[in-house]
Every structure is written in structure tokens, then in C-alpha cells.
Amino acid sequence: xxxxxxxxxxxxELHFVQYHISxxxxxxxxIRQLISKDLSEPYSIYVYRYFLLQWPDLCYMAQDADQxxxxxxxxxxxxxRSGTHRGYIAMLAVEEAHRGKGIATKLVRIAIDAMAQRNxxxxxxxxxxxxxxxxxxxxxxxxxxxxxxxxxxxxxxxAFRLVLYLKEGTGLKCPVHPSAAGGEMRSEY
Amino acid sequence: xxxxxxxxxxxxxxxxxxxxxxxxxxxxFEAAKTLGTGTLVKDxxxxxxxxxxxxxxxxxxxxSGFLAPGEDLEDYYDVTQPLSAQQxxxxxxxLLCYEMAWHQGYPLLQTLFTSHYIDxxxxxxxxxxxxxxxxxQPDTSNDAGGRLVHLVLRxxxxxxxxxxxFVTQTVTSQNFFxxxxxxxxxxxxxxxxxxxxxxxxxxxEEAEGWLEGEGGVSAIELRDVRLxxxxxxxxxxxxxxxxxxxxxxxxxxNFNVIPEMLVGLEETHRFAxxxxxxxxxxxxxxxxxxxxxxxxxxxxFAEAVKKLSLLSKDAAEACRIQQYLKESPQExxxxxxxxxxxxxxxxxxxxxxxxxILFSMPREDWQLLYLKDLAGLVFPEDPVLDPVNWTIEASxxxxxPKHPGAVxxxxxxxxxxxxxxxxxxxxxxxxxxxxxxxRMLRHVILFFDSLYNPCENLDTELQELHKDVVEFPLLTxxxxxxxCLVEAMVQLGFELDIYLSDELAExxxxxxxxxxxxxxFLENLSAFARERQTRFLREKSIQKASSVEQTFLRLxxxxxxxxxxxxxxxxxxIMYMYLQYQHFIPTPRRPLSTAALRYELRMKPFLTVFxxxxxxxxxxxxxxxxxxxxxxxxxxxGGSDEEDHDKLPPEALxxxxxxxxxxxxxxxxxxxxxxxxxxxxxxxxxGAGCVAEQWEKNIADVLxxxxxxxxxxxxxxxxxxxxxxxxxxxxxxxxxxxxxxxxDWWIVPKVVVKQ
Ligand SMILES: CC(C)(COP(=O)(O)OP(=O)(O)OC[C@H]1O[C@@H](n2cnc3c(N)ncnc32)[C@H](O)[C@@H]1OP(=O)(O)O)[C@@H](O)C(=O)NCCC(=O)NCCS
Numbered sequence: 001x002x003x004x005x006x007x008x009x010x011x012x013e014l015h016f017v018q019y020h021i022s023x024x025x026x027x028x029x030x031i032r033q034l035i036s037k038d039l040s041e042p043y044s045i046y047v048y049r050y051f052l053l054q055w056p057d058l059c060y061m062a063q064d065a066d067q068x069x070x071x072x073x074x075x076x077x078x079x080x081r082s083g084t085h086r087g088y089i090a091m092l093a094v095e096e097a098h099r100g101k102g103i104a105t106k107l108v109r110i111a112i113d114a115m116a117q118r119n120x121x122x123x124x125x126x127x128x129x130x131x132x133x134x135x136x137x138x139x140x141x142x143x144x145x146x147x148x149x150x151x152x153x154x155x156x157x158x159a160f161r162l163v164l165y166l167k168e169g170t171g172l173k174c175p176v177h178p179s180a181a182g183g184e185m186r187s188e189y
Numbered sequence: 190x191x192x193x194x195x196x197x198x199x200x201x202x203x204x205x206x207x208x209x210x211x212x213x214x215x216x217x218f219e220a221a222k223t224l225g226t227g228t229l230v231k232d233x234x235x236x237x238x239x240x241x242x243x244x245x246x247x248x249x250x251x252x253s254g255f256l257a258p259g260e261d262l263e264d265y266y267d268v269t270q271p272l273s274a275q276q277x278x279x280x281x282x283x284l285l286c287y288e289m290a291w292h293q294g295y296p297l298l299q300t301l302f303t304s305h306y307i308d309x310x311x312x313x314x315x316x317x318x319x320x321x322x323x324x325x326q327p328d329t330s331n332d333a334g335g336r337l338v339h340l341v342l343r344x345x346x347x348x349x350x351x352x353x354x355f356v357t358q359t360v361t362s363q364n365f366f367x368x369x370x371x372x373x374x375x376x377x378x379x380x381x382x383x384x385x386x387x388x389x390x391x392x393x394e395e396a397e398g399w400l401e402g403e404g405g406v407s408a409i410e411l412r413d414v415r416l417x418x419x420x421x422x423x424x425x426x427x428x429x430x431x432x433x434x435x436x437x438x439x440x441x442x443n444f445n446v447i448p449e450m451l452v453g454l455e456e457t458h459r460f461a462x463x464x465x466x467x468x469x470x471x472x473x474x475x476x477x478x479x480x481x482x483x484x485x486x487x488x489x490f491a492e493a494v495k496k497l498s499l500l501s502k503d504a505a506e507a508c509r510i511q512q513y514l515k516e517s518p519q520e521x522x523x524x525x526x527x528x529x530x531x532x533x534x535x536x537x538x539x540x541x542x543x544x545x546i547l548f549s550m551p552r553e554d555w556q557l558l559y560l561k562d563l564a565g566l567v568f569p570e571d572p573v574l575d576p577v578n579w580t581i582e583a584s585x586x587x588x589x590p591k592h593p594g595a596v597x598x599x600x601x602x603x604x605x606x607x608x609x610x611x612x613x614x615x616x617x618x619x620x621x622x623x624x625x626x627x628r629m630l631r632h633v634i635l636f637f638d639s640l641y642n643p644c645e646n647l648d649t650e651l652q653e654l655h656k657d658v659v660e661f662p663l664l665t666x667x668x669x670x671x672x673c674l675v676e677a678m679v680q681l682g683f684e685l686d687i688y689l690s691d692e693l694a695e696x697x698x699x700x701x702x703x704x705x706x707x708x709x710f711l712e713n714l715s716a717f718a719r720e721r722q723t724r725f726l727r728e729k730s731i732q733k734a735s736s737v738e739q740t741f742l743r744l745x746x747x748x749x750x751x752x753x754x755x756x757x758x759x760x761x762x763i764m765y766m767y768l769q770y771q772h773f774i775p776t777p778r779r780p781l782s783t784a785a786l787r788y789e790l791r792m793k794p795f796l797t798v799f800x801x802x803x804x805x806x807x808x809x810x811x812x813x814x815x816x817x818x819x820x821x822x823x824x825x826x827g828g829s830d831e832e833d834h835d836k837l838p839p840e841a842l843x844x845x846x847x848x849x850x851x852x853x854x855x856x857x858x859x860x861x862x863x864x865x866x867x868x869x870x871x872x873x874x875x876g877a878g879c880v881a882e883q884w885e886k887n888i889a890d891v892l893x894x895x896x897x898x899x900x901x902x903x904x905x906x907x908x909x910x911x912x913x914x915x916x917x918x919x920x921x922x923x924x925x926x927x928x929x930x931x932x933d934w935w936i937v938p939k940v941v942v943k944q
Binding site for chain 1: 231235237240241243244245248250251293294295369370481483484486622623624625627628685686687688689692777778779780781782785786787789790791792793796797
């Protein structure tokens, strides 16, 4: 079943849209607002633009019939210094009132589909060890916990790094050139 | 994705050599016209890290200089105002809370540096103690309020800063330390580095004297309040002396008395009268303008006291390592692992102590340690390590054949220098936090793995000179260490909740194979030692024979321990297979992944490592699925060859699956027997005499896990046998998280009877 066929219950007239740079003025403020709600410290505009301008095709939004933003996923895809072509899910959020209906699952699947089509080897992300909803979502799709990152977040919370391999042989890829991107914000452990 | 990095980012490409200037205003506006609004102008070196570190001016959550209407840039607080004794206790206790929050890993910016008192003391950049004052006007008044502030509180603050200086020095001088545990950032403030510790102690003693003497007695009405202040000043002194770098031989004693001293603080904390205005988040503004405002970290007083008490106990324990520096390397490493395994994991400072002590050993001592290590495993009383080999002078005649002893020494020296980096890591590893230990293990394993070929070559040379040696001795040593590291990495995975419940059967299966391999090594090596002992006895070399016997006994103990791990891991693997066949642990649907891809991901750290050598996925799948898939979400992606179990009628197949419970029980019983044998041998044999108590507790916990697993299996089995397919309605299984288990590495499922 492809992500686009994934059926959603209890959410009539929900549609999924790809981000577009030309609509930054319309989309970006609401995306920021939705994502900031669950952050102790906000991201600067540069963080959003870093992702949205380089990988607009890897950001998807869920909107209701009135074009209100219900959910969003922000990701990127690049050659990682570990030698893999690595997809990274940077942000994911669903409006509180619409949680538990499969919206995030669908958004994530669409983003991963897009990354798989662009030849990604693996998908990586971090999430707090206490974020049950997020862990359940990703682990239900097939992600495994690869590392535990002690005090990863500034508020002192610990994270799991979750990884999903999309292609055989990914585990055997070797570091290429040292200048390749690290990818996460803190020094790679 | 985490939020902003903790430190401002230094400019990476400073091009200071050519300071030529020109006006770019016009070309800039010209170029900017061609861009649409919001276009990112990004050079290729602009990283995500930098994006995250960037600030938005005029956003109150990011711009630390942003002022709300009517807001002042700074809070004004007069540090020279007199305080009551109760208020001084209030400030001092709050400082202790911040100090402990800092020890836990939060930056000074969000903790101690929020104090106006600390700010003023450091603001004048004092280079000696007389400059470390709250006011440049000397305090000549002798009134109580003045003395309490300018003597007592000042002494406490100065000593706190000096303590931070010592801690920072100790932690940051480590071979390996990371900011996640400990924030060493001082925001360009000098933590009284030049102020001598003796002067600080003298100041504390002056305050102590005043509090004890007439001045204090007449100034402070309530005796208990005065004693409360006294106990705080005394604790401060004690703590400072204990922290002093270089770690005197009394450090252990100095740390040891701190927990008792804390009682005096707890008893008088009720007098504390907080002075909240003496702390301000706004102080951040002039310390770090390039990071967003950060919240103050508030640790409750009771928790801070507990943290300091633990820190002191851990530090005292850490100092004990000095006694074992001349003992066996096994003893040292057992000490470190036991120390690292204390609960909760010791904080960054106590963990820095053993590293400081170990790595101040001269290189010659490290070499001796390494040689002892080799002797203990692969060269028992062996001529290869005969010290004489290192004393043979090269022949003055050019072209003359070298003495075999000298060549041997050369080979060993080459080996040591090629592998020393990894050898150090064996000691650095257990000084990190648990999460990092696991991640660092991966790198150390790869390093040891890369030594395979060079060691094999050295061994070949060595074996040409020495006929009666362990086969490939150096490689054996390297491989043995590697197996220990691989085993530790898998075990830490259990401890850190890395594996999902339906991965447990697989991970215990893998653990069992690693331990089996390790056990095989040890059995071979102990057989070799036994033979050698017999030979020495025959030759009447009594002393050598008894030395080799010690090696033999130790190797046998280690083999026995490895075998117990092998058996217990096998038992747990079977137990989880059984629980999966009974549908107590459902397989998630996982639409985006396959079992083979997950196997590759999970085993990534071991894919290329030999030994132990990872079996192919097909083999793993077959061994873990003797009766076919566990449930409808568990299917083998590669073809469907007719298997034996496919020929069985459903009833017989079910009976086979049910039998797994008994098989697991039998294996647990065998493991228990091995464990009991190990326990009988005692901690001393395997080099755990230095941590005998923890060793005993560890075995006792593993045995409790055996019993627990046996009970869980029996409970499930009974219901399965009576209720058949309906067992799911009667029982469910929960996997207890780390910390709620008999033993972190042995996960016993919790059986919940429904209703
Ligand atoms: C995480 C988040 C995006 C999930 O959104 P959602 O639309 O509710 O997710 P879904 O409905 O697709 O649910 C996915 C799975 O998680 C489970 N789940 C959802 N909320 C849960 C909760 N509070 N507790 C336990 N499980 C939960 C669902 O049952 C579902 O599992 P299932 O497929 O086995 O039934 C949403 O909770 C959120 O926005 N949280 C705040 C931001 C955040 O934490 N982002 C992720 C950090 S990277």
C-alpha cells in the first residue's frame, strides 16, 4: 500500500499538499506556529528556511477543507558523511485536536515515499525517549532505535535516534569524504 | 531535532590577513533587487548547525536583548546591602542548588551565573583574593549585617567559584569528555584561576572564626541559625579541599565525610529566607548575547543535597582506584566497570577522577600493565615476555644475526605501540556516561578489528622463534578483547532500552553466540595453561608451576562465567521465541521495512567484525523460527522453501511450540548451575576482589532474574496448557523498562493476569 492510498478515518476532506517556495508567505507562518507549540525554545526563521528552501519537495502539509493547517512534516535528504544517502525527518507535528487519527503516520509515509523515490538509503530522526506517540508511530512503520543520546536536548532530555533502512547494503557503506554533511545539529556521536 | 546548540559558534573562516575595506552598500542593494522575498542566500558552508544557532532579533524568545515595553535591560540589586543571617542561609542554599544543577550538566549561565553576588565578584576580574569583593570600598563597618555579607557570604561565594574552577580543570583535562554531561563554558569569565586555594581556605576560616566567636554570637540571635551558617562554611571548606586537583592521597577521606556534614545543612534549611532579587535571568544578557534567553534551572534543595551526597560518595569511591594501580589489569578494569555501573551513573566530575589518576601514570607503567595483561591470558610464564629479552644489546658487528630474544622484544614492542591506542580505550570507555559507552564501544571494536592483519603477521614472526606458545597469541589477545567489547555493547543495548520487545529473542540469540565464542577462547587458553603447569611440575619449577596455576584457575573461572552468560542468553532467547509463538509479543506491521533490512540495521556494528562473525540473516531467521513465522505480521521475505515444520499437522506443531517453555526452563537450570559454580569460586579469582560487594550483588541479581524467568515461564505454560488458544484472554505480558528489572541485562517479562 502506498502512502497515498492510506485511508484516514474520522477526518473528512483532509488533503495533503506539498510545500512550495512561492507560497512561503502563506505557509511558513502557520507551519512555524504549529511546530513552535511543542518546543521549549523556538527555531529561528533560518532553520525553517534551511529546510524549506532546499527541500521544499520533502515538506508536506495536511490541510482541512478550509485550507487550515492540521499537520506538517519537514525533512531533508543528502549524502551523509557515513557514506549513505540519508533522509532526515527534522520536524513533525499535528494539531492537538486532530491527533490519534493517523494524520502524522500518513504525512511521514508520504515524505518517506518521496525520499525513497529519490534513492534514499536510510531515514533517520531523533525523538525524546518519553515521546510515546512519536516512538509508537515510527516503530510501527519499521524504524529501530539505533542509539540513545544522553542529554541530547538543551532542556537536558535524552533522545533515541531512530533509523529505517530502505536498501540492502546500507549498513556496509563506508565514510566517504570527510567534508560531507554531518546532518544533525549537535556533533555526531 | 534538538533546539539550538549550547554555545555560540565561533567564526570558522576568519580571514584576518588582509584587512582591506570597501563600501558594499550599492552593489548589495543592486544584487538584492534580483531576489524575491524570502530567498535564502546561503553559501555552501552554511550548515544546519549554524541555522540552529542563528537568532532572530526582536523576537523575545530568541533575542536576549529584547525589552518589553517599560522593561529595564538589567535588574538592579545592591550586593552591599546588609542581610540577616536567615537571608544569607537563603542565598547560600540557593547557590548550592544551582551548583548541583551545573554538576548535572546545565551551563553556568542558567545556574550559578544568575547570582548577582557571583556576577559582581567575577565582574572585576580579580587576580587575587583581596580583589574578589562585593564593593571596592573596603567594608570597615563591624555591624552584623555587613559582616554577614562581606565576610560570610563573600567567603562562601568565592569558595564556590574556586570549586567550579577545580571541577572544570579536572573534567576538561580528560582524554575524552563531551559537553553533553558537563558544560565547561565560562562565558569568558575567569573562575578565580589565579586566586590561590590557600587564600580561599583562609577566608573561609576567617568567616568560621567570626561565626564561632563573640562577633557571631552577639550578631546572630538564634543559636541554630548561627550553627547552620557554620555548617555551610565548613562544608564549603571541606568540599574545596577535596576537589583540589592533583588529588591528594587524602581526597578519599575528604570526600567521605561530606555526606555526614550535609545533615547539618538539612536540619537548618528551615531557617532559609530566600532573597529572590539577588538572582536574575537578565545577567545572561551581558554574558552571552548570541544565544537566546535560557531558563534558570531550579533544583529543589533536598535534591541538591542528595546530589552532593552522591557525588561525594562516588568521588570517594573513585579515589580508591589508587590502591589498584599496581594490581592486575583485570582488577583495574573490573573496578572501572563496577564504578561506571553504580546507580545512578556517577556524574561527570567523579567519572573524571579515575581517568585523571590512570592517565597520570607514566608510559612505562602502562607498558608494564599491558605486559601483565598479555601474560595473564596468552603468555603464562612465557619466555616471550622474559624481561631479559629487553636487555640484550644489539651485536656491534654489522650483518650479524640478531639474538632471538632481542627480536622477540622488538615484536612485542611493535605490537604494543600499534595497539596502545586501543588499550587506553579499554580504560577510557568505562569512564563515560552509559549511553556514550555504548556508542564508543562501536568505535573501539572497529579499531580492534582493524588490528587483525598486523597482529597475524607479528604472530607469524613470533611463532618462528617460539615453538611452544599459544597459537597466534597476539591475535588471540586482540580477538578476546574484541569479544568482550561486542558482548558489552549488546548487553548495554538491553540496559538502555534500545531493543524493541520483538527483538529480544534475536538479541539474546546473538549474545549467546558471542559468549559461546568467548567461552571457547577461554577453554583453549586454560587448557594451554594447564599443560604448561604440568610441564613445570615435571621440570620441578615449583614457583613457575604455581604461578601458571593461578592463571589457569582464573581462566577457568572466566570460562565458567562466559558459559553461564551463553546458557542464560540462550534460555532467554528461547523464552522470547516461545512468547512470540504464543502471541504475547505481537509483531508490529512495519509496512516500510523488512526483517532482513532490520537485521542489517540492528547488526550494523558487527557486520564486518570477526570474531565473532555474524551469521547470515537466513541462518538467524531459521534458528529463531524453528516452527515457522510467529504471527501474520512476521513473514520471511525470501521465498518459501518447504520446511520440516510445514509437514507437521497443526496440533503437533502447536505441541512443539509449547515445548519451548520446557526447553527454556531446562536451559535456565543449566545456567543457574554455572552461575552457582562461579559464585562459589568467589570474586578474587577473576580479579573482582576490589569490588567484591558489587560482584556478589551482580551474581545475586542474575540469579534472581533466572528465578523470575522460571516463574514467568511456568505461569504462562500452565495457562497455555489449560486454556489453549484462549490464553490471550487470561494473561498478558509486559516488558519492564530498565531500572525496574532484576538485572538490567536480563529482561524478565512481567506476566499480568487479566481481571
Ligand atoms: C507525534 C505526533 C506527530 C503524532 O501525531 P498523530 O497524528 O496523533 O499520530 P498518528 O495518529 O498517526 O498515530 C501514530 C501512532 O501513535 C499512536 N499514538 C498517537 N498518540 C499517542 C499517544 N498520546 N500515546 C500513545 N500512542 C499514541 C497511535 O495509536 C498510532 O499507533 P497505531 O498505528 O499503532 O495505532 C503528535 O502527537 C504531535 O504533534 N506531537 C507533538 C510534536 C512531536 O512530538 N513531534 C514528534 C517529534 S520528532
